[in-house]
Amino acid sequence: MVGGALVDSFGNGLFMAASTLYFVGVVKFPAAHVAAVLSIAAVFGLASPLPLGHVADRYGAVRIYLVLMCIRSAGYAAYAFVHEFSGYAVLTCLLCAADRACSPLLQVIVSNVAGDEERTRALASIRAVRNAGLTAGLLAAGVALGLDVPFAFQAVFLVNAASFLVIAGMARWAVRVARVAAGPAPVADRAAVQAPYRNVRFLVFTAANSVLSLYDSLLLVLLPVWIVQRTGLPHAWLSVLLAVNTVLTILLQAYVHRFATTVRGSLRLLRVTAVALCLSCGLFALAEEVPRWVALGPAAAAVVALTLGENLHSVASWELSFALAPEAARARYLATFSMGMTGQRIIGPALLVGVLLPLHLWAWGVVAALFAAATAVAVWSGRPPALPAPRSTTGTADAAARQE
Structure with missing residues (x-):
């Protein structure tokens, strides 16, 4: 799970360094419009965790997390082929909602994999490697973007997209080895909770x-x-x-x-x-x-x-x-x-x-x-x-x- 967090943050660093620069500087979307979309997407990110958390309690956090990882992989890959502002806006709102919903699900999965004794230590390790991975991703993106060609930006998006499939595989492996149930809690237990x-x-x-x-x-x-x-x-x-x-x-x-x-x-x-x-x-x-x-x-x-x-x-x-x-x-x-x-x-x-x-x-x-x-x-x-x-x-x- 810590390795997956490292991959995730590396991909995030790549995307953070490239995305706005690409859509404003290469695709030529108006900067004010891009900023407005990011603000609207933040609202989607605020609203998405609760309904998706309800779905995860119903069908299992592991299953929903893996589905979201696949959605994120496809969505971030699609950025490489977006040339219309409407497509950029819809994709950004969708991905922001998926991104924010993954964070609490990851906490649930890590807690189940690590157990009560190691839960906080595992989450602390994940937070530490995220900083290292993010820094490495930003530096790697700087090298790629120094080429100053559209293909370099698109390659960064595709590498980031591939990282989500890697994370999904690593999370699935960790859950299987730890013998964590992928399914939900019993219906009676869920119904009794406030x-x-x-x-x-x-x-x-x-x-x-x-x-x-x-x-x-x-x-x-x-x-x-x-x-x-x-x-x-x-x-x-x-x-x-x-x-x-x-x-x-x-x-x-x-x-x-x-x-x-x-x-x-x-x-x-x-x-x-x-x-x-x-x-x-x-x-x-x-x-x-x-x-x-x-x-x-x-x-x-x-x-x-x-x-x-x-x-x-x-x-x-x-x-x-x-x-x-x-x-x-x-x-x-x-x-x-x-x-x-x-x-x-x-x-x-x-x-x-x-x-x-x-x-x-x-x-x-x-x-x-x-x-x-x-x-x-x-x-x-x-x-x-x-x-x-x-x-x-x-x-x-x-x-x-x-x-x-």
Whole structure:
């Protein structure tokens, strides 16, 4: 499964580097129209996980995941032959919906393959290799696109398409070796489970988690604008700061997962996450106030703190979302949970850049307050109802540890 994630992220890196450049620069679609399609496609990506999660609970996560992989392979291959804008628009919306639906299904499959003891470690390993694969894909695409001929772009699309068939084969092999059932849970079990959109506690946790995930938009969207408008740092330092985030993520995911193997451990990790994220906000504010020649120090420290919070939050949220999701409806619940991250990617850039950035130093105080409030809500709502509160006696502590 980790190998499949590496292949997947390599193909994503290829596509990310080539797609917009090809359709705007080679096929000559208007850039504004391409941007509009990507925004509309994001809405399809927001809406698709829940209905497809319901289908996966009905027919089996493995089966639906493999079908989606085949659809993605055919769709990304079709990009090489699209010359009409209408075809590009339909294909992009379809593929964005399929892409976003695969993420929660992959979490279900990895959890079943790895088991409870190795689930968080496996997901952390997947996250680490995704960063490495994405970087390799971007570099490989740069070499191919340096030829500056349409065939090079089309070859990149076809290689990406082939990668999904490879991933499907690797996932099918892993499931077979691990002897994971491809079919759904019994109908009686599925019928007895409350739907995720009626589970208020789970929805509150999902919403709080999406606010905590604002670090994603902060890093990828706000940081470049902030460097230009607020610090006066040379633009080249943006690449260095993003590289710090990527390298640290690869290193941290191999270590931090061990602190999120239980529900209580994950809840403690959320509190540490809040400290790291709020510290990063303070360092970003400091970097705005110091002279330009020393601003790089606090800016780099802010990215380090932000990356630490990002990685602590990711492993804690995996464990807690899985614990809150009933087994018979796990695909539906994790699909609903993933919608929070997708929603953050739609709302986050506008909130951070359009609303908060003009507040100057006050912006970092507001962001820190959002992180702190979201953590408090997530810690409250992230405790499964069946998990007892901690007690002081040794005997009850031992019993709670056994339950975890």
